[in-house]
Amino acid sequence: MPELRKDSVTGRWVIISTDRSKRPGDFIRERVVAKGGGFCPFCPGNESKTPPEILAYRPNDKAVHNGEGWNLRVVANKFPALGIEGDLGRQADGMFDKMNGIGAHEVVIETPNHMETLATMPLKRIEDVLWAFRDRILDLKQDRRFKYIMVFKNHGEAAGASLEHPHSQLIALPIVPRRVREEVDNCWHYYDEKERCIFCDIIRQERDTGERVIGENEHFISIAPYASRFPFEMWLLPKVHGSSYENNQSSIYSSLARMLKDTLMRLDVVLDRPAYNFMIHTSPVGEEINDHYHWHIEVIPKLTKVAGFEWGTGFYINPTPPEEAARFLREARLSEFVLTEKK
């Protein structure tokens, strides 16, 4: 008998197939392995092919702005979804509502090495990526037009990446997206009723039962969420309550780098390098410090197709129970991954 489970944070229901549950080998997909070879605007030496640097980390102080010698660069997206110049121009269009597409759309080039991934990069360099997210969020928040800053990564063509070179993206939006607003509001209602953060409660329960826990380090826990929409969906949560990604002590980012690398390595081992998306869920601009919202990262491997039923209902059908996904991920032999990588 399949199960209907409710995500306690969003109120979304999910159908979990328990009878004929799909194991990692049952999903047909392409391995995401960089081919390299062609021209890449994100590779060192091609700095002039991207818009100018907004931020760069260079180990050598003598290195030149917009030149080589960087470990990480942030540039404007050459084909931005939103434009940075102008005002919002809110207006009616007959009975409809519109505004100018004002916002920022930036690309974090995570490494000069075209062939690396966040699973294979050295920890210190993953930490750099996390610091770049923080630095850019703090800077973008100074623009009073922006109400939400979304950090996300599309890894692999199937997950929407159009360039192979490791990169992630930031989009600053002039309105708080409805899905974010709903999640934050639901957390507020829970807090209002119980004087507890719902994510803190989830962490407590998941640590008690253990069956959906994937990994844990001093500051973070990774779980397969109870009402996972997608097979092998994972959430990375700070164990101590914090409401925004960008307001944390530095020890948090080094701990997150380890947790992120660990999680993505497990994903690569269990599912043989699948395409995936991850998104940072953090509080909206101006609501950074609160007791009800708990920032976190959601990782969704691209294994199934979203089809008519999902579009029509907002319901998801997940063929792999999160308890099984967590077991596979928890028991992944990371030593194998390291060996394969060294070949």
Next chain:
Amino acid sequence: MPELRKDSVTGRWVIISTDRSKRPGDFIRERVVAKGGGFCPFCPGNESKTPPEILAYRPNDKAVHNGEGWNLRVVANKFPALGIEGDLGRQADGMFDKMNGIGAHEVVIETPNHMETLATMPLKRIEDVLWAFRDRILDLKQDRRFKYIMVFKNHGEAAGASLEHPHSQLIALPIVPRRVREEVDNCWHYYDEKERCIFCDIIRQERDTGERVIGENEHFISIAPYASRFPFEMWLLPKVHGSSYENNQSSIYSSLARMLKDTLMRLDVVLDRPAYNFMIHTSPVGEEINDHYHWHIEVIPKLTKVAGFEWGTGFYINPTPPEEAARFLREARLSEFVLTEKK
């Protein structure tokens, strides 16, 4: 400058790229053309390979139940997302909520001809498909456990179809999906404020401006919605207010058959037979007759990938303004389609 547009029905915001808008030829995709050849459980002669018939239309009265000679068959899905037997067993799971996955999952085998599509089938047979949807909805509604019945079609592998033979699906759910509830409630709020149906207002405005109208016949209008999530998204709306798909006079279904065929032919001509999903949006069980909700069909061609940004925010980035999509679809030369099909 891109535009942010709000969907007045759902409140969802969409980013419409206006600068570098994508034309039909800019989308990379595979044509959906049936190959045939292999074993197909939905082809005539293989009736025993599916679960038994729930409904069948046979022109010849002497034809045998579960035998050949049918124009259309409805069978239970062999791999159902939900189980039909049992009670809901609502229960808590620690702080979480779950229930048994009770529901119905049926497949409408639209034609005995493996190589046909809803765009190429004769009108009378498309009408049969629409009647089958109606007949099954009316029957499933008698089961008091079901609160919503979703009719949808996945056409082509990219849109989630696992079998090539033309078919659509029905899923009966024990709860009203949140996305449906929100849409119906928003319509109720609009009605409560204005004493008018929001969709009736949309139809009036779209007919006035004409720029997003694709086609029209005596009972239906097809439009590219103002805040289309996807390039070439289309809505088919009855011009006279009606709140549920299954409660209509027979002239409506023949008119809808013509509108659906016309719409899908235009899609095939303009985008060279893309994969698509369609979903019938109708009132929940027990709320069939009302003044605020206006049933309709949404058609979404599968041209872009939903990636991290969309998953994180619920915002969509649509690279083709609906005014341009509507123009391409309106001006499609259907005569070319008919000629190609005859070859």
